[in-house]
Structures are given as C-alpha cells and as structure tokens.
Amino acid sequence: MVDDAPSAWNPANVVTVLRIAVVPVFAVVLLADGGHTVTGRLLATGLFVLAAASDRLDGWLARRSGQVTDIGKILDPIADKLLIGSALVLLSWLGDLSWAVTAVVLVRELGITVMRFFLLRYVVLPASRGGKLKTVLQAVAISLYLLPLAHLPPAVAVLAALAMALAVVVTLLTGLDYVRDALRIRRAAGLPPSAGR
Template identity: 55%
Template sequence: MTAGTPEPVAGSPDPAAPPPPSVYNVANLLTLLRIALVPLFVWLLVQDGLGWRLGAFAVFAVASVTDKIDGDLARKYGLVTDFGKIADPIADKALTGAALVTLSALGELWWWVTIVIMVREIGITLLRFVVIRYGVIPASKGGKLKTMLQVLAIAAMLLPGPLDPVRWTLMAAAVVVTTVTGLDYVLQAWRMRRAARV
C-alpha cells in the first residue's frame, strides 16, 4: 500500500468491487411482468369460447417463457438481486397455482392433483425459510424437471382438442416428480439440520 493511502476499514465494502446490480433491471421487470400476467390469464381462462381459451394458453406460454429468459439474463449479466431471489419463485408459484386452481374450479382437473402440487410447492418454500439458518437447499435437477413437467402438463390442459392421453400422462408425471422431489427436499433439510447439531 502506498504512503498516504488509508487502509480499508474492516467490514467496509471493497472500493474495487463492482457495484451491486440495481433492482430496476430487465430480469426483475420480466419477473414483475409474469406476476402481472396472472390475473389476465385467469380472466381469459374462465371465459367461454375457443378464442378465449387460446388467448389463455398464449398468455400462459408467454409468462412461462419469461421465467426462462429472466433467469438466463440475471445469471449472464450479473443481475441477480435479493428482490429477484424472492420474487421469481413467487411469480412461478402464482402462475402455476392460478392455473391449477382455475382448472380445478372449472371441473377440468381433479382437486386432489391441485392440492398435492400446491401443498408441496408451498411446503417446500416454507421449509427453505425454516432451515436457512443451517444452509441453503440448492435447486436440484429433479426440481427443474418438476417445473418443466408442470408447465407442459398445464399447457396441454389448456389446449383444446383430443389430447387427453397426452394431458393425463404429463400431469401424472408432474404429480409423481413433484411428490418425489418434495420428499427429497425434506430429507435434505433433515440431514442439514442434523449435521448442524452434531
């Protein structure tokens, strides 16, 4: 260190480090857009007519694509923020939850399917907060597969036409993977807590 240059105070931010990303970035805006599309999607879904149903499918598809895009942008350009970490999973669960509940309310999906998926999603989210003092439960490949299957199953349920074998096969796969990955997260949380107490 050169003479006359003050030494950094312990705990102070590194002046050479890049500034944290602004919360007002494109990734977070896409997340907010996904949340904003949820009521529009539900409104379109409860309308009668083929055109409305196709509109609901289109909105769901656009909202689902933004989930992929905002995550890629955040990682690629260093736009990950605390707000995004919280808002992104909320947006995902709001979209899939609204779709499942509305489809069940319309009599197109068994309520037990919606309940199983929603209990798992909400339960694991709460579990992450409970064990955060011991560590973070990372997203697994199974969790990513679960999300993909849920989106594909819901999309198939939204599309009109004779697609019943495809719809129910995808939904059955989504329920199985959702349940199995949920149990895996519970096991990880139990092991993490047990290790922290040893």
C-alpha cells in the same frame, strides 16, 4: 466479479415481477364466458405459455449479466408457484382437472415455500435442477389442459393426462429432495429437526 451487489431491480427481476403480474390477467381471460370457449382457451394458453417461458428468460438474464440476487432467488419460485397454482385451481374449478391433483401439487408447493422461508436465516435455497424440471413438466401438462380439448383429437387429452401424471410424480420426488436438503442444512447449523417450527 464486481464489488457492488447487483440491484434488486435488474432486468431479470423485472421479468419475474412481470410474470407475477400476468397471473390475474391469465385468470380473467381463462374464466371469460364460462371458461370453455375455444378463443378464450387459446388466448389463456398463449398467456400461460408466454409467462411460463419467461422463467427461462429471467434466469438467463441474471446469469448473463452477473446479476443473480437473493431477492431473485426468492421471487422466481414464488412467481412459478403463483402461475402454476392459479392455473391448477382454475382448471379444477372449471371441472377440467381433478381437485386431487391440484391438492397434491399445491400442498407440496406450499410446504416447500414455507420451508424456504424458515431456512432464510441460514441460506437462500434456490430452485434445484430437479425443481426446474418439475416446473417445466407442470407447465407442459397445464398448457395441454388449457387447450380446448373437447375440440381436439382424443389423443391430445390422453397426452395431457400422461404429462400431468409425470409432472405429479416428479413434483413429489423433488419435494422429498428439498426436505432432505433442509434437514442437511439444519444439521450443519447444529439445530434439532424441530427447530424453527
């Protein structure tokens, strides 16, 4: 264990920032030529998968080098939400995914993000294992929806729908877990449930 706090600009956090930077590039590629060309969809899928996979890389780098930072704990879930949220909104914009699904996921994600910021005065609430599983399931489902499904066997579209349904269920369940943790932290701090609102 080192005495000095790790630098905020360590390799893990740089990877996280790069994941955020990929989001607008992904959006431009996905929307190019109307958003439904085979080449465009495959390129967008590749970018999305690469960015989503970097979530594992930055966590591994932080733990391996002993450079887990509070800013990293905050930026990592924000980067995930920007990537996932952008993909969901664009897919709904293109008519490939129900706006209801996008709304449910975004409301949950926004709510948990706001809750995290309220809790910053007491503790940095990192992504839980359930939260990480939720992110993986969302990434898998979105990756399938990003594919040019009209040019693939119908079974792929069915698989995409099932994956998204599972992702939504886990998204809601983990959201409830975070709320429970927030209430526990508030009680431990001796605050009423409405404090900080």
